[in-house]
Amino acid sequence: MGITGNDESVQPLGYNQKDPASFNNEAYIHSTASGVYQTTTKPTTDFSQDENKERGNWSGRFDFFLSCLGYAVGLGNVWRFPYLCYQNGGGVFFIPYVIMLFLVGIPIFFLELSLGQFSSQGPLTCWKFSRIFNGLGYGMVIVSALVGIYYNMIIGWSLYYLFASFTDKLPWEHCDPSWQFCNENFPLMSCNSTMGLNAYDNGTCYNGTDLLGIWDKKIAANNSIKQISPSEEYFNKVVLGISEGVHDMGGIRWQLALSLLLAWIIVFFCLMKGIKSSGKVSRLDGWLL
Numbered sequence: 001m002g003i004t005g006n007d008e009s010v011q012p013l014g015y016n017q018k019d020p021a022s023f024n025n026e027a028y029i030h031s032t033a034s035g036v037y038q039t040t041t042k043p044t045t046d047f048s049q050d051e052n053k054e055r056g057n058w059s060g061r062f063d064f065f066l067s068c069l070g071y072a073v074g075l076g077n078v079w080r081f082p083y084l085c086y087q088n089g090g091g092v093f094f095i096p097y098v099i100m101l102f103l104v105g106i107p108i109f110f111l112e113l114s115l116g117q118f119s120s121q122g123p124l125t126c127w128k129f130s131r132i133f134n135g136l137g138y139g140m141v142i143v144s145a146l147v148g149i150y151y152n153m154i155i156g157w158s159l160y161y162l163f164a165s166f167t168d169k170l171p172w173e174h175c176d177p178s179w180q181f182c183n184e185n186f187p188l189m190s191c192n193s194t195m196g197l198n199a200y201d202n203g204t205c206y207n208g209t210d211l212l213g214i215w216d217k218k219i220a221a222n223n224s225i226k227q228i229s230p231s232e233e234y235f236n237k238v239v240l241g242i243s244e245g246v247h248d249m250g251g252i253r254w255q256l257a258l259s260l261l262l263a264w265i266i267v268f269f270c271l272m273k274g275i276k277s278s279g280k281v282s283r284l285d286g287w288l289l
Helices: 061-072 075-087 090-119 131-164 217-222 230-239 254-271 275-288
Strands: 009-012 027-031 037-041 204-207 210-214
Touching (some): 061 275, 075 090, 131 254, 254 275
Antiparallel strands (some): 009 027, 027 037
């Protein structure tokens, strides 16, 4: 093996140029210009340490699998998907859904996972290999931010209901006397003029100036009048405190604001250590899904 100048050449022990299979990944022989031969050992990969020191790596394959499960299955599947099926023809909706799932959904999902695992970078920097795709990274961040905002509001509602349920009688179980159109206060009834009741053309029944109920559901529905369940009235009037219109902005719902703050604090603690902490959280919520 020829040496010129101060060059240093390295060849693995047992290496035979005619037989590449003889390559040894562990031991190396160093030949220097002084003719001194040294044998060193190539350091092996330590899987107990993170390969990416800045961002960290998954604690294990199980954490990664459960995180993917939690990412793929969420409120959209439990809450939004059945509603879309109902609105778009029921079982017939599954035909275009399955087609788009295999042609678009799964390939994009696989692309996102593989690119993220390969580059170990976020959506803004993983597209460095092709600047034309940089806009995709910004779009992913914007969409994730919007989804995070309204998903956290739903979590805030859930926390509100959790605290409100710590009572022997649920507040949305029965109608409050002030809820005029609640079905217990606004029943379906027979509006008989012989009893001094007045049947109006919009399907409602009055006793003088007092609204008593509905005498015809179909006519009332055509006039945008309907009975409302106690749970819906509670959500609109107590939880949200919906005003009469955009001209009345209303005040801050402090119970909701604190519930939303708690939701963001929970998210912070779940993500404070990156995938190290989120992977541990996925062990719980992955099984719950």
